[in-house]
Amino acid sequence: MDFSLLFSHFPELTITGLAYGAIYALIALGYTLVYGVLRLINFAHSEVFMYGAFAAVWVLMALGGGKASGLGIAGYLLIAFLSAMTVSALIALLLERVAYRPLRKRNSPPLIALISAIGASFALSEAMGLRDKPFKWFGQENAFQDYVGRPREASPFPLKIDVVRLFSIGNYQVSNIDLIVLGAAIVMMIVLDQFVNRSRLGRGIRAVAQDPEAAALMGVNRDRVIRLTFVLGGAMAGAAAVMYLLKVGQVRYNSGFLLGVKAFTAAVLGGIGNLRGALLGGFILGVAENYGQAVFGGEWRDVVAFTLLVVILLFRPTGLLGESLGKARA
Amino acid sequence: MNQVRSFLGGVADRFRALPRWAKIVFAVALTVFVYLLPIINPPFITTQDSDFGAVLFLCALYALVAIGLNIVIGYAGLLDLGYIGFFAIGAYTVGVLGSQHAKLPLLLCIPLAMVVTLISGVILGAPTLRVRGDYLAIVTLGFGEIVRLILVNADGLTNGSRGISSIPSPPSVELFSIPKLEWNGLVATLNLDNTSTAFKFSVTDSVPYYWLALTFVLIVLFLDWRMQNSRVGRAWEATREDEDAAELMGVPTFRFKLLAFATGAAIGGLSGALFATKQQFINPDNFTILYSVLFVAMVVVGGQGNRWGVIVAAALLTWAPEKFRFLADARFLLFGILLMVLAIFRPQGLIPPRRTVRAKHADEQAPDTIDAEGVARA
Known part of the structure; x- marks a missing residue:
């Protein structure tokens, strides 16, 4: 226990914490959306994130993003966002189709749905970890080496962005990466919030979350709304994947797991099913983790998040803002 | 599928109809056969690429895990x-x-391990069992990961990622040696050079460890059977089916949930202790979250609530990747797919408990007499 580090680096810990928190919050939105509509913990959401990250890495590798400079970087970054969001949304759709819809048709109890979700999560992550196998079966060991070689190792993000210190808050020099991550996250969140609150489709989501049967009677197509929530959650996870790559610089086949549990913690912290709650929870978790790391040491960072999860569930299982997509006019 | 199910059901019914002495003879014969498996070395079942005794030890160990998790x-x-x-x-x-900080004998370590896990089960369960079912899953997932992170980081206690070596073996009592059978096609010969000595626990021979683990399986199985057929077992079942109704009927559901959690934890601790003494070396990599999913897969595949089902599933899921080595790399992928497929098509598992089958049958026969609120229609 050493509090001196916490006080001397307070601004730095807060700002990098907010940047990580933005990533957690974007992933947490996916958990919260699906939970709000289906009352289901989409355990495989972490793999949706992981596939988005790989999509961004591979697309940039294919387009030669490593050599970009100047304004080109902004273009490549945009491409990375688009490809990650598209792939993540598609994976989320696939997940809904394969792992959840058959269960919904059978009215399975929630624990069975969770087991299916866990199965899907491990299948997806292991499939990424074994991606060299199909090439080996067909005797193409050397094909696409850069992409599928060493599937258990980390794949680095090809886009190299020089860290530029822009201005200082307290004794911390805020970098361009912090600003990109925070700015992009805030834009995403505002867009999603406005979409759910203002648009016709968003009203459908809120209606189904509030009362699925009444919504169906009023002419809301429930299946379409559910697909839409998976797509929205997937796209947010894809955006989070690119921010994660900017911040961490690499992704592995099992990167999703830890981040997924943390994002779920964030969703529960804010009140699962509540969009603004997920944002609040994400930022609080990111900052708390950084403070905890400063006090207890870096190796205990992940323990802080898990302990926080247990503590919240004990004392306020409905989260800070209460859990409801429909009622809280999230 | 239906034929297989009715065939299995028919076999089970016929077994139940046997006179008591025949059941006992059959059970004893089966037990002896299972004990002698590594000696008989049956063709088609034995594993060529890895030591059959070691594979059987793992099967028995995971069967123990599955019995505990099944509770x-x-x-x-x-x-x-x-x-x-x-x-x-x-x-x-x-x-x-036993090795890192003290040199206690193993026979003392095993009960201590069970006590420590029992206590940790109560410590984890007491606060978390009040939360909803799907939250509990995530909290326990977090717990499993916290334990691993603590093992890695608490260097002074656990020696960190370097692990702990020279864990004590059980005391050896050498009684007699048994030569193993060797098969050439379907002809068996006794190989007098390849023997297993009863209760000589050494690195080179896994068979005594298999016998030890199997003995623990039988003991735990007996306790499990007595517990399930008691007031405790009925309280568990009532809690599982409808917690509110059980509470209203006077079942202290929280206390029984905690009991189940702690009992399961103690059995998990026992299996961990056996694992440690067999491996003699452990490090945090032996305890990744993937194994939790493997354990859940065993229980779900076998049929939640059926002790025989989960034992069969545990043995099968352990043995198959060793027998068919090409499965070994992809095993977690396959387990994931298996969980998903079962959840969708057969959530009650391959061999569901009889009561589940009966309840489903009753539902199918009289679906119209009960409406949505569970009130019989006039």
Whole structure:
């Protein structure tokens, strides 16, 4: 226990914490959306994130993003966002189709749905970890080496962005990466919030979350709304994947797991099913983790998040803002 | 599928109809056969690429794990995704007390490991069993990961990622040697050079460890049977089916859930202790979250609540990747797909408990007499 580090680096810990928190919050939105509509913990959401990250890495590798400079970087970054969001949304759709819809048709109890979700999560992550196998079966060991070689190792993000210190808050020099991550996250969140609150489709989501049967009677197509929530959650996870790559610089086949549990913690912290709650929870978790790391040491960072999860569930299982997509006019 | 099910059901019914002495003879014969499996070395079942005794030890060990987890998931209906945490605590209790910080004999370490895991089960369960079922799954998942992170980081206690070595073996009592059978096609010969000595626990021969683990399986199985057929077992079942109704009927559901959780934890700790003494070396990599999913897969595949089902599933899921080596790399992928497919097409598992089958049957026969509120129609 050493509090001196916490006080001397307070601004730095807060700002990098907010940047990580933005990533957690974007992933947490996916958990919260699906939970709000289906009352289901989409355990495989972490793999949706992981596939988005790989999509961004591979697309940039294919387009030669490593050599970009100047304004080109902004273009490549945009491409990375688009490809990650598209792939993540598609994976989320696939997940809904394969792992959840058959269960919904059978009215399975929630624990069975969770087991299916866990199965899907491990299948997806292991499939990424074994991606060299199909090439080996067909005797193409050397094909696409850069992409599928060493599937258990980390794949680095090809886009190299020089860290530029822009201005200082307290004794911390805020970098361009912090600003990109925070700015992009805030834009995403505002867009999603406005979409759910203002648009016709968003009203459908809120209606189904509030009362699925009444919504169906009023002419809301429930299946379409559910697909839409998976797509929205997937796209947010894809955006989070690119921010994660900017911040961490690499992704592995099992990167999703830890981040997924943390994002779920964030969703529960804010009140699962509540969009603004997920944002609040994400930022609080990111900052708390950084403070905890400063006090207890870096190796205990992940323990802080898990302990926080247990503590919240004990004392306020409905989260800070209460859990409801429909009622809280999230 | 239906034919297989009615065939299995027919076999089970016929077995139940046998006179008591015949059942006992059959059970004894089966037990002896299972004990002698590594000696008989049956063709088609034995594993060519890895030591058959070691594979059988793992099968028995995971059967023990599955029985313990079955109490938590199958009887009490609590989805525990952090079972590997208890397994790890059991293993590390033996490691820390038997080798790293003290030199206690193993026979003392094993009960201590069970006590420590029992306590940790109560510590984890007491606050978390009040939360909803799907939250509990995530909390236990977090617990399993916290245990691993603590094992890695608490260097002074656990020696960090370097692990603990020279964990004590059980005391050897050499009684007699048994030569193993060797098969050439379907002709068996006794190989007098390849023997297993009864109760000589050494690195080179896994068979005595298999016997030890199997003995623990039988003991735990007996206790499990007595417990399920008692007031405790009925309380678990009532809690699982409808917690509110059970509470109203006067079942202290929280206390029984905690009992199931702690009992399961203690059995997990026992299996971890056996694992540690067999491996003699443990490090945090032995206890990753993947194994929790493997354990849940065993219980779900076998049929939640059916002890025979989960034992068969545990043995099968352990043996298959060893027998068919090409499965070994992809095993977690296959387990994931298996979980998904079963959840969709057969959520009650391959061999569901008889009561589940009966309840489903009753539902199918009289679906119209009960309306949505569960009130009989006039």
